[in-house]
Amino acid sequence: MARREDDSYTNGSVSMNDFSVEDGRKEKEVYDHDEPEQDGLCGMPVSVPFLQMLLAEFFSTYFLLFAGMGAIVVNNEKDGALTFPGITMVWGLAVMVMIYTVGHISGAHMNPAVSLGFAIAGRMPWKRVPAYMLVQVFAAIIVSVVLRLMFGGRHEFVPVTAPTGSNIQSLVTEFTTTFYLVFVVMAVATDDRAVGSMAGVAVGATITLNALFSGPVTGASMNPARSIGPALVGGKYTSLWVYILGPFAGGAAGAWAYNLMRYTDKPAAVLSDVAKSTDRAA
Numbered sequence: 709m710a711r712r713e714d715d716s717y718t719n720g721s722v723s724m725n726d727f728s729v730e731d732g733r734k735e736k737e738v739y740d741h742d743e744p745e746q747d748g749l750c751g752m753p754v755s756v757p758f759l760q761m762l763l764a765e766f767f768s769t770y771f772l773l774f775a776g777m778g779a780i781v782v783n784n785e786k787d788g789a790l791t792f793p794g795i796t797m798v799w800g801l802a803v804m805v806m807i808y809t810v811g812h813i814s815g816a817h818m819n820p821a822v823s824l825g826f827a828i829a830g831r832m833p834w835k836r837v838p839a840y841m842l843v844q845v846f847a848a849i850i851v852s853v854v855l856r857l858m859f860g861g862r863h864e865f866v867p868v869t870a871p872t873g874s875n876i877q878s879l880v881t882e883f884t885t886t887f888y889l890v891f892v893v894m895a896v897a898t899d900d901r902a903v904g905s906m907a908g909v910a911v912g913a914t915i916t917l918n919a920l921f922s923g924p925v926t927g928a929s930m931n932p933a934r935s936i937g938p939a940l941v942g943g944k945y946t947s948l949w950v951y952i953l954g955p956f957a958g959g960a961a962g963a964w965a966y967n968l969m970r971y972t973d974k975p976a977a978v979l980s981d982v983a984k985s986t987d988r989a990a
Contacts, residue, residue: 758836762843764814768806769847772818773934775802777851780867781859796919796928804912811907815897819931820844821959825890829963831898841933848937856941866938869927869951878926878947882954883961885918886930890962899970930955 779798783790790798807816815832817823820841826832855866871878892914896907919928929935935951938944 758839761814762839764810765817765840766843766847768810768814768816769818769844769933770851772799772802772806773848773851773937774854775799777855777867777934777938781855785859792923793920796916796923799919799928800912800914800916802912803915804908807908807911818844818933819955819959820933821886821931821955822890822893824956825894825959825963826898828960829894829898829967844933845936848933849940850937852937852941866942867927868938868942868944869929869935870944871947871950872925875947875950879950879954881922881926882929882951883958885922885928886955886958887962887965888918888958889914889930890959891966894963894966898966926950930958932956 776795776799779790779795783795803818806818810816815826817826817840823832823837823840823844827834827837852866859866889911893907893911896902896904896910915930918930922928922930929951932952932955935948939948
């Protein structure tokens with residue numbers, strides 16, 4: 709989901725310059741001055757560390773979606789053996805495992821809405837966002853193809869998200885659950901007052917909780933890649949816009965809302981200078 713000092717849950721190699729450290733809160737100035745970029749692709753760095761981050765993001769997104777969507781398919785194939793609460797636990801546990809596995813490499817975003825939220829909060833360079841999103845959607849497509857090859861038959865080969873009620877009802881639900889998700893991620897991944905070692909547990913529990921109450925309404929996507937991949941492979945685009953607009957808007961709002969609460973004793977003029985510096989670097 710996101711790296712703690714730039715976009716990770718743990719302190720690892722970073723691509724931002726320290727601006728200040730105050731009482732458990734670190735403000736960062738988004739960088740790109742110190743890291744050499746030998747090549748570029750559409751304004752994005754293609755250094756070896758960045759490629760490693762994209763690879764980690766692909767594997768983590770693939771594992772999450774294979775486990776989560778696979779659980780739904782298996783539950784259908786085996787006459788409800790996993791049960792609905794069991795499926796929500798699979799999603800939450802998969803997120804938790806991947807955060808602890810690759811959070812120090814790519815940040816384990818696994819979700820375009822989370823990547824967008826961190827960029828809006830100034831915790832991730834904007835030029836990295838398109839590459840992250842492309843890798844996440846690509847992983848979702850590959851998972852959908854694999855599930856189709858494995859289970860294409862008596863049951864629907866891959867679970868496509870679709871509203872059970874109105875589009876507006878589902879849009880509000882997706883907005884709210886993704887807002888809640890990114891709000892939690894911002895707290896545990898970017899605020900040093902939070903217990904960073906519990907980030908995986910907190911985010912995984914949030915996924916499970918959201919899925920428990922929103923699953924029957926929307927399918928509990930909270931992730932545009934999770935909805936886009938199956939839709940493209942299955943050719944089912946009904947209400948897909950709900951699962952794109954809702955999570956993106958919710959993620960952006962969640963990141964913005966937490967920034968309003970972030971502790972600082974800086975005067976307003978200094979904070980304005982920080983924001984301007986972040987915009988220039990992005």
